[in-house]
Amino acid sequence: MCTESTSEIPEAGDLLVDLKRVSKRFGGLMALKSVDLSIRRGEVHALLGHNGSGKSTLVKILAGYHRPEHGAEAFVDGMPLDLGSGVAARKAGLRFIHQDLGLIPEMSVVENLLLGSERQERRWGRIQWSAERARAQAAIERLGHSFDVRKKISELRAPERTSVAIARALENWERDVSCLVLDEPTASMPSHEVDDILTLVSTVAGQGVAVLYISHRLEEIIRVADTVTVLRGGTRVLAEPVAQHTVRTLAQAVVGNHMETLSKPERDPARVDGRPPVFVVKDLTGPDVNGLSFEVRAGEVVGIAGLTGSGRDTVLGSVFGRHPRTGSVTLKGRTIRAHNISDAIAAGVAYLPGDRAEGFFSTLSASENLLITAPGRHWRGRFHRKCEHEETTGFFAKLGIVPVAPTLPGSSFSGGNQQKLMLAKWLRLQPEVLLLEEPTQGVDVAAKSLIHDQIDRLAAEGRAIVVASSESEELARVCDRVLVMRDGVAADSKNGATLTANWITHATLLDSHGSETVQ
Numbered sequence: 001m002c003t004e005s006t007s008e009i010p011e012a013g014d015l016l017v018d019l020k021r022v023s024k025r026f027g028g029l030m031a032l033k034s035v036d037l038s039i040r041r042g043e044v045h046a047l048l049g050h051n052g053s054g055k056s057t058l059v060k061i062l063a064g065y066h067r068p069e070h071g072a073e074a075f076v077d078g079m080p081l082d083l084g085s086g087v088a089a090r091k092a093g094l095r096f097i098h099q100d101l102g103l104i105p106e107m108s109v110v111e112n113l114l115l116g117s118e119r120q121e122r123r124w125g126r127i128q129w130s131a132e133r134a135r136a137q138a139a140i141e142r143l144g145h146s147f148d149v150r151k152k153i154s155e156l157r158a159p160e161r162t163s164v165a166i167a168r169a170l171e172n173w174e175r176d177v178s179c180l181v182l183d184e185p186t187a188s189m190p191s192h193e194v195d196d197i198l199t200l201v202s203t204v205a206g207q208g209v210a211v212l213y214i215s216h217r218l219e220e221i222i223r224v225a226d227t228v229t230v231l232r233g234g235t236r237v238l239a240e241p242v243a244q245h246t247v248r249t250l251a252q253a254v255v256g257n258h259m260e261t262l263s264k265p266e267r268d269p270a271r272v273d274g275r276p277p278v279f280v281v282k283d284l285t286g287p288d289v290n291g292l293s294f295e296v297r298a299g300e301v302v303g304i305a306g307l308t309g310s311g312r313d314t315v316l317g318s319v320f321g322r323h324p325r326t327g328s329v330t331l332k333g334r335t336i337r338a339h340n341i342s343d344a345i346a347a348g349v350a351y352l353p354g355d356r357a358e359g360f361f362s363t364l365s366a367s368e369n370l371l372i373t374a375p376g377r378h379w380r381g382r383f384h385r386k387c388e389h390e391e392t393t394g395f396f397a398k399l400g401i402v403p404v405a406p407t408l409p410g411s412s413f414s415g416g417n418q419q420k421l422m423l424a425k426w427l428r429l430q431p432e433v434l435l436l437e438e439p440t441q442g443v444d445v446a447a448k449s450l451i452h453d454q455i456d457r458l459a460a461e462g463r464a465i466v467v468a469s470s471e472s473e474e475l476a477r478v479c480d481r482v483l484v485m486r487d488g489v490a491a492d493s494k495n496g497a498t499l500t501a502n503w504i505t506h507a508t509l510l511d512s513h514g515s516e517t518v519q
């Protein structure tokens, strides 16, 4: 049983980052309430909490983006840190890597490492490329990778790209860097790539750098972190060695008294047997997809698994019309035109993209973000604000979106709550077919369960659903049948009782000849 505790962390290395009594108010909302955070040198310190619990706000204060309320104190290596100053944070050796990594895909690794570098190998004003290449190669090798640094970022695998971002952040690490903050570095990565990232994180910590690691994936935290701090509603509720915890006790600490939302319902695999297919994709070819065919019955949830680049992350975009494609897509016999999003929506298809930034407008209010699909629904010669408000708050309640303040701008909502708003905007159209890419990325353990329950409910209502996800557990949990993509085609599939997360992970890792992929 996980008890709420603010007990001090046992000695494990010198105290490096020490934050005390950090509070932050946004209007009427206290996003952080007198939070303490102590990170030791050379440790991996996980920062965990439900969506909107205050993790990003704390990190943004550390980075100097927000100033905390009066009364906060901070020390790095015993020296006072001016919280709210980006310059002070950098000078103190704090480095931050955000989910998008901030790399330029069309430039080489060396060029990316040079961008923003405080030092460039120059002679008579010219960059000395051979010296820079050697330096870049050494930086990458120190992180346990051996790929050629002349490659473009777009040619690298996801963990390799992360290693470039880390190498860039750790420039002059022996002298200048004390703590590296990684914000959800494994979001939308399949499990074997996650393993690479965890190795990378351990390598960095092994070199004496403290790592603050933000993730909703509890298994990762158990595997990689030494210490965990849990925030709930802006308050620190736990700061303990990870060794004292299991996935379950961490989940309990995150969600507090709402563990009942984590239960997994029994599914009847035979429930869609005999129903006719309603959504038919035939010979689909598009980016990374080479002639894929599949059918979805009414009420069926079909999963798409696969490595990054296998087609898993592009197939639904091609089906929906975001990318050009050939082949046919039909819904109840009606052909949906290629590369035509309006036609897909008109036919009753909804698409939640994996990239949260796509289709979310941070300057529009939450309500406008939600109502943007079919904005005229409440128009009767004029807008019925009361009806709009009722519909919006209904979705806030259904998906547990917080704060319940639909008029706030999108930027005021935490990442996970933005994801829920994106889902809500499609649900309000009551589509016949839902194409969901990474539907639970960035959402906390309770919200994830809530979204899974929504998928169950929508399937029970007879909607056809396709879920592309990098998480095998998620696919095993929500899907009736899973297709595993390799080289742009469905190379394997399974349904019923034999469909397990282990099988999905294993099948994902096989190459086109059926042997284990070694990357």
Ligand SMILES: Nc1ncnc2c1ncn2[C@@H]1O[C@H](COP(=O)(O)OP(=O)(O)OP(=O)(O)O)[C@@H](O)[C@H]1O
Pocket (backbone or CB within 6 Å): 026, 029, 031, 049, 050, 051, 052, 053, 054, 055, 056, 057, 058, 402, 403, 411, 412, 413, 414, 415, 416, 417, 442, 443, 444
């Ligand atoms: N700029 C802002 N203006 C107003 N409210 C904000 C702002 N930034 C964050 N908030 C609010 O502060 C609270 C904490 O948000 P924060 O982004 O820190 O959560 P989080 O723990 O990082 O969540 P997630 O896991 O979803 O990313 C939320 O209620 C959020 O809506």
